[in-house]
Amino acid sequence: MNLRDIKTKQKIQAIKTKDAKGNIQHFIKQQTINKHSRKVDKKEEDSVKSNPQLQATNKVSVAAKQTVIESKHRATKFIKQKHHEYKIKSDNKKPIIESGHAVQPQRISYISKAKKHVVNKVNASKIKQSTEQFVSKPIVQNTTHAIKKSLHIVKKSVSTLNTLFSFGTGLILLIVITLFIGTFSVLAQDGGSNSEIVSLSEEVIAYEDTIRKYAIEYDIEDYVSLLQAIMMQESGGKGNDPMQSSESGYNTKYPRVPNGITEAEYSIEVGVKTFSDCIKKANVKDPSDTERIYLALQGYNYGNGYIEWALTNFGGYSKYNAQLFSDNKKQELHVSGYGDPLYVDHVMRYVGITFRGGTNPNFNNLEAWVTKNPYARIGLYGQCTWFAWGRFYELYGYDPGFTGNGWDCVDELLAAHRDKFERADTPKAGAVFSGIGKNHVGIVLKVDGENITIQDGNYDGKTNTFEEAKTDWQTNTYTLSELRRRYGGIVFANPK
Template sequence: MKDIKTKQKVQMIKTKDSKANIKHFIKQQTLRTRNTDKDTRQESISSSANVQATNSVKRTAKQTFVESSYRTTKFIKERRNEHKIKKQNTLPNRNEIPPQKASYISKAKQTVVNKVNATKIKQSTEQVVSKPIVQNTTHAIKKSFHIVKKSVSALNTLFSFGTGLILLIVITLFIGTFSVLAQDGGSNSEIVSLSEEVIAYEDTIRKYAKEYDIEDYVSLLQAIMMQESGGKGNDPMQASESGYNIKYPRVSNGITEPEYSIDVGTHTFSDCVKKANVKDPSDTEHIYLALQGYNYGSGYIDWAISNFGGYSKYNAQQFSDMKKQQLNVSGYGDPSYVDHVMRYVGITFRGGTNPNFNNMEAWITKNPYAKTGLYGQCTWFAWGRFYELYGYGPGFTGNGWDCVDELLKAHPDKFERSTTPKAGAVFSGIGKNHVGIILKVNGNNITIQDGNYDGITNTFEDAKKDWQTNTYTLDYYRSRMGGIVFANPK
């Protein structure tokens, strides 16, 4: 009788444990299949990295968090119920697991482990945490989005290994997503006037800019001088350590002849422009790379292109940190050099450039119209363009014909109302609900930049193409808009 009783007890435990474990692992397999189908469907629908970044990253991260919380709670409840069942069916020795049960658990776990591509999971997490692997900001967003998707599909299996690892993956996922979005490719600095000393050197700067074939970049050279020295001292371009300095010691302030400093500095920046593949003054993305190269040395340009595909604020900081460690020094260059130089570039130069849609703050993260999905509207375009040109938000959030009034209310110390425009002004139509930016004023001719030529709200990808730069006579455009009012920079 005793043998029979023992046999029944073991049989009951074995049957119960088999059902519980089989049910648990079948659920995991079903969930993984559903997520795999979801990934395939998402990949077939997605058309571009930028669309994925703007329309899907936040939603995917939110869904991941909700799904993770739900499944974590469910997993804990299931384990808690299993624990209660174990206590009800007490074994003679609670610390001893029957051989049959141990064998089954081992096989079940091994089955799941074999189905998990551990290498891919490890690579996904390491790519987010350890080092940036993207080629530029657009690729960074695309890569982050794919990491999010892979992590979501992998979470189903990871639940069988404990809640600690689950939480680590979720935290890593959020850090990766939003740190990538923070890698802004634009310059967001407010405009500051040049000093009288720098202005006095304009003819000399233009002379050497023409000699080294970068005459279109005189404004940038003046801004570099302003950042380096304010136009003061005997080495106003701080070019003593350049390889083109063959007359004076290559130490800080080694050059003692201002014109020679301008010669060497202009020659150095000319090389940076060529090495960064700058096409023209509208190519801000590569101009930023050239500027940071002037500060760090041209080696940064090769490094940034090789590892990231170009400049970003994030990799500028990383390069500085890397050099500090290599050279065992407390500081290396200026990681914010691009912003510091661009604040001295006037609206005429900035206004002649095209929008840089890699500037995430201007077009996505800080743009109030982007937050409500109004990509392609004239208000969305004018807000982003203003932010690029001035380095701060214009303060308007309403309709096109209200934008000038809202801008004047937000920045009364910087702008004034007028019926005649200046370069850098914002205009609002009086009879037509429209807003745009004045780039140039030449007598009665105005060059404007505005968006929403197709008259509809677009995706971000389509909105990037729905803008124009045109020149009209002021009289014609005033008639076309049913009257215009301007917010001119003071």
């Protein structure tokens, strides 16, 4: 009997859930359908609406839509960047051509693995069809189409979930929808660094003057803190090859094998020169250009070949393509491991907040602005709270803990992270501020004597779409007295 033909109230036997191992089969076997037609009274409808399980399901569907929307945005941005490189005819049925070569089987294999658990459970044939179109047709024509089709499947799945909930299979489909969202997270990983800050070791700090010396020589003095972070990740400042640069092409004195260099200063010189080359190949504009800095960092770990590959095939760095490159190399070289796909996160945890967050927000960081941000939903996009939450997450790599109004954010941050922040009347760089007389919140980027540089959002005073919200923010410098007048009093949560 088809679900669409059922207009009767369903009668479901009690389901025993203690035996978790047999839960799905048990749910299916224990349910029966009452074929006698009866109308559902209003009280029963109200009880369904207040059902916490159904509410949880609705939250999942909203998250799914947000993830799909942002995935579509990233794909559209990529298409615009790469449009001039692809000359596609409407009748062209050849494989996607990237750098003069057909798409490698490894790419198809990787995406297939990412979707395998979803394909086996929900609308297998439709999802598989969308996947095949995504990887086999010209990218400009079909990327947006595939995402739209996936959104249609999500909507249909959620609709089916609402219908089947009373049959006892809602829990099963809820899990499937969650897995579906997880798949989109794999395919649309952001370029953000979301690890917490860790201090440099004494050994790395001791090398600061040497690092700066070669950074000046190779014209990357502005990146000294980043070079220190690289050394911290590579060796913690220990050993005779603290930059682990023995295998670099710039090593001309020692064997190009792991730890081949046995002179610490030469290791630093080679490492700095190597990273300088990565900065140039990644087209990094300045220290605020976080997206290209991530590309250069991953290139330091994988070698410069990754930078050209990522730019040609994806337009830049992402966690997804960093993993894909490693997987491809493992198959190509027949090895069990290749580099560190999470190298960017691992390095950025050693960089201070001013550098790691950049001077401008990175809206490609999905965790900061979409998937983890509690204000990332209809009715709250573009609010000052959405902007402050996202910037805090970019700077510190963890949830600030505020979910309320702007003037409550400092109190909520202090309650969540009392060990890391303290209340103050004057700010430090990296502080969160709340207005007292005006319901507002923002971030302090810099303190220079009496001048305080802040960053905040919602200048148009209304809720926006995600696209509109990305332009509705400003960076401004005021004196402390001006800030107090502007917000009718102000309080800061300063990093300790």
